[in-house]
Amino acid sequence: MRIHVINPNSTATMTHTIAQAARAAASPGTKIDAETGTNTPASIEGYRDEAMAVPAMLQAIIAAEARGADAHVIACFDDPGLAAAREVAKGPVIGICQAALQVAMTLAARFSVITTLPRSVPVIEDLVRAYGAGHHCRKVRAVNLPVLALDTDPATARARLLAETRLAIEQDGAEAIVLGCAGMADLCSWLSHTVGIPVIDGVTAATKLAEAMAGAGYLTSKTGAYAYPRDKSADKMTGAA
Amino acid sequence: MRIHVINPNSTATMTHTIAQAARAAASPGTKIDAETGTNTPASIEGYRDEAMAVPAMLQAIIAAEARGADAHVIACFDDPGLAAAREVAKGPVIGICQAALQVAMTLAARFSVITTLPRSVPVIEDLVRAYGAGHHCRKVRAVNLPVLALDTDPATARARLLAETRLAIEQDGAEAIVLGCAGMADLCSWLSHTVGIPVIDGVTAATKLAEAMAGAGYLTSKTGAYAYPRDKSADKMTGAA
Amino acid sequence: MRIHVINPNSTATMTHTIAQAARAAASPGTKIDAETGTNTPASIEGYRDEAMAVPAMLQAIIAAEARGADAHVIACFDDPGLAAAREVAKGPVIGICQAALQVAMTLAARFSVITTLPRSVPVIEDLVRAYGAGHHCRKVRAVNLPVLALDTDPATARARLLAETRLAIEQDGAEAIVLGCAGMADLCSWLSHTVGIPVIDGVTAATKLAEAMAGAGYLTSKTGAYAYPRDKSADKMTGAA
Amino acid sequence: MRIHVINPNSTATMTHTIAQAARAAASPGTKIDAETGTNTPASIEGYRDEAMAVPAMLQAIIAAEARGADAHVIACFDDPGLAAAREVAKGPVIGICQAALQVAMTLAARFSVITTLPRSVPVIEDLVRAYGAGHHCRKVRAVNLPVLALDTDPATARARLLAETRLAIEQDGAEAIVLGCAGMADLCSWLSHTVGIPVIDGVTAATKLAEAMAGAGYLTSKTGAYAYPRDKSADKMTGAA
């Protein structure tokens, strides 16, 4: 089985962290095909960054499918372009936010999400609601560090993530924690052992769900909202329908 | 890996159908440990049936975990006792309704569910809403056959299921179909090929998600709502806290 | 009129507290038929306890109806088995949680619930939402005492309940308080007088609503979700429908 | 016990129908104090009618309380001025719409409402949602007759109500019917016997709930949204707070 993991941003060190998490999660027979965005923002910190990363990501998905990908993982917690990716792909497309929330709802009755910058809080809150996890997610919190600082200042990142996790447990009654950034994947195991409750990294969650979906032979519906994009070449002629 | 699949009702032929679907879905290294309910109703067709099936099911889950189960699948579409099962289990517990809905939300923007008896429609609607799929599920439909008739009158079952599926596609705009009964598992592939859109059987979906969850090493949170049941032996003495 | 009040747990002292509250609330002509669960958990503190208490409770409801009960009160704030009870009963079945919330929504625009253990908070939150009170209930709080400690350590229970009520008034803007455990029934009057806002005990609320429903001659609908459980004896033969 | 029943409109024949239903529902010791609106619209068919009926209704509530009313019933299915009435009253105030929905949610998992004019459908839908019954109410239907035609053209009213009820059962899967107009109170028993499922008249429901609330000694919260209206005489001086 071949799982295509696309990091929509252009930072290769972050792709490395993501690929490591995906490979650690993957079953023996699974090949992880990890890619970095081409000419996309260095990190996804808001709606504009998302928008600028999606066109290249869609091309990468089409190309990966052509070279044999059975399923796709979008490795950014904002799930940029998830619906568009489902339109262009035949195989299942898994967003790490949606995957992490599905796992969290299975393991715990209530959880909190911890992301990087405060500006991402409303973005993620809206995803939580759209994915139907609104009544299970206690709070979306932020450590107030840029995405890339997870890599350049790991000590601060760990300290703030641990502090925010403890607040989530004490103040929110969180029974599990969802890491709200693909770049936090390498902190998952450490954090879970430190605080003693499940911590869910979206890259791991999405990799396993992608394997599960592809393993079951599931394909994206090609009727309705996720049908392939239409060829409009005939539309400009009279009477097209 | 060892996946425990419990059919909460007491009909062994239905367990057979379920076990076949689970084994067909399972990865090579996975052992399916399928069980039938002991002294439980012959089928689960309403809240009372659910209630009467759960105590034995919880014992089965505890016993299966003692003999090495890594994860559990509750193979009844009402997900009876799902939260209680998560309380007594260490490993992840997957309900086939919740699993099927998570898969459906990944493959399609809109879907419909087709179940057996009309009395189960509100039961399933409430699950759909509780699991956060309310805005994605167009309609819960019923073929108006008892659960056991899927086995005793397969021709009628197939005919009605196909007719209802066509209504779901035409009237609801369903882009995928969720089979709303574990006993329909063997009709999934036929139906999907006949109508040309994804059809999701909960047993298959749950088996794959159980493998994914166990494969990632996820465990049910033991803090909060899913903590192990309390030992109350000390509570009747003064000052217990 | 005869109101059947079932305490689903097996602690007779708690049934005593419940029966006292029900009798104090009942109209002159009403007979309270109070029962303790048989071989059920000593207290209901989570989903497993609920599940283990329901089968005996359903038998008790059927038996009480046979001896003339006009309506039933399930005297546990988790409303365990409420829908199943409605399936087996002809008369109305009132859950103390649903009753208390209906009263609270009539008396106040915003209220908070105070229960025993933190693990019950998500359980009650989900009921609040399912019963349509989500936008009226400010918060579900817990005094962090086991159910049985209400009886064995009443001084601590009173102190913590009062403290939590004051937080609900100051921090939540609660205009009324709902007591989130049947075992708190005897603290209702004291607490209301102490803080000067309505305090609603579910046993009292449910007893009065049961009298009202039975007095109006209302019966549970036997069409659809609450129809009597089906006799499945014919289902295993070919062609059953 | 003394229950004040106010018909907010000015049609005395309708008050007569309402009073009969309330008296038929009342317990032996209960006195029904039924009143007609003074200088209010002849029927309440929309928001303007509601608005024009409420000031007189509030005065009637204050006066009734002065002469000993223990609780109040607003006998119009739009529940006009319900929150305002709770502000001016010490005792509980029951709206017949809210009461009927609470009863319906107790007796059935799914129900439909049938009202008079189509213009009232959105009015009632918004109440259903505000009262938390949105996921239990299948549909709000209208017989397309003015309120007063229930009295002047009873044959047509019965025929259309029966036809619409049958549609609700067949198309909506309604397990119970809520009558969406106080003027339908006298059709409740006939309709229920004809179709064989519970039919809920708001006047009956509200009278019984008012008795229950008053019997329990419940009073409207005087903290927060339902506190008595403020005396503003001091506000125009500097520094008022």
Place this chain on the structure above:
Amino acid sequence: MRIHVINPNSTATMTHTIAQAARAAASPGTKIDAETGTNTPASIEGYRDEAMAVPAMLQAIIAAEARGADAHVIACFDDPGLAAAREVAKGPVIGICQAALQVAMTLAARFSVITTLPRSVPVIEDLVRAYGAGHHCRKVRAVNLPVLALDTDPATARARLLAETRLAIEQDGAEAIVLGCAGMADLCSWLSHTVGIPVIDGVTAATKLAEAMAGAGYLTSKTGAYAYPRDKSADKMTGAA
């Protein structure tokens, strides 16, 4: 263009503040026709005040339309009688709460509302939800001053409004502030400059939206819920339909 601005309460100084804000917002060709309520409460601080102000307000709207008003602004943040006003008016009717929330949702992803008295908090929360802004509004806060104190004690009003705004920014993550009282209109510009985020006064917002709606030629739908009130004179005769 002629915009009718009705202050439903009877305090002329407050109408003066409102009219100033409306005129400051209006385009050159727009005439603001500002009115004070006749024999209505001195301020609107709860449901009873609303109810007592609406009948006169509806007459004012009808009269204003007769003298040429193109659109109407209800200048009280509770939007009293908004639906009733739409029934009697031909032109668009804008409530300042709904208008302010529409503007807020356009300018910011998350905002908080700050009103006068705590008793108005649930009133406004329910409007926020009814207008579909529930997931965008972080919190409804109160400065705990009567409406008229905005005029009689402006120093305290400013101090408390600023303090509450700072809490909204720090604790709620508010990206914009909505002023929850028409009497705060003159504080809008000062507050926005002081805190550096958008502050939205409903009078300004509603005046601009009224101009926009009238400018586009939009008229209130006269089909369904906002149809003109019915003439019931024929209803009391047999057979009316």
Place this chain on the structure above:
Amino acid sequence: MRIHVINPNSTATMTHTIAQAARAAASPGTKIDAETGTNTPASIEGYRDEAMAVPAMLQAIIAAEARGADAHVIACFDDPGLAAAREVAKGPVIGICQAALQVAMTLAARFSVITTLPRSVPVIEDLVRAYGAGHHCRKVRAVNLPVLALDTDPATARARLLAETRLAIEQDGAEAIVLGCAGMADLCSWLSHTVGIPVIDGVTAATKLAEAMAGAGYLTSKTGAYAYPRDKSADKMTGAA
């Protein structure tokens, strides 16, 4: 005042229709600066088309603001890139879908939307819900014609739009109609006159709201979710925060 109207697709004839509608709606002093997308899809019919159109649209918005635009209208009913546009713009950004829904909720209690292709129905349903109009919108319907057929086959477009509108009025109880495609702008007046209820074209609605917002001096919040995109150049160095 200068309103920038961007048609995100690359079809100039459609921009022409849009610009005509915007200019017809604009006040005398307003200059409409209408643009066609550069190298974007010929029409926006799904998520991929949206994604491919947004980067160029963001550049157009930045450029328009540099040349003096006071506000922006995104003239595609899917509101592609609306949040991203708010991030890069200082002035208000109006999506024609959000604008049309805000107008519809002001003019009518219930409305339906009519769009082009069935695949756009879930897209628009999700917007309706996200914008808080879910309980006011009866149904999203489709005429089953490609976007460009509005131009190439106007007779069929008119016929189908009228037929679907009549269904919306009869079956949905729609009190107003929202046109669900920018390319339908020129059909608005004709349709409204034909069916006699308000018909809302998003281009007109958005142009008027853009004028209103700019006229009031409103600016997009630059705190939180809509803050300008971050400069990440320093993030790759150690210790960035």
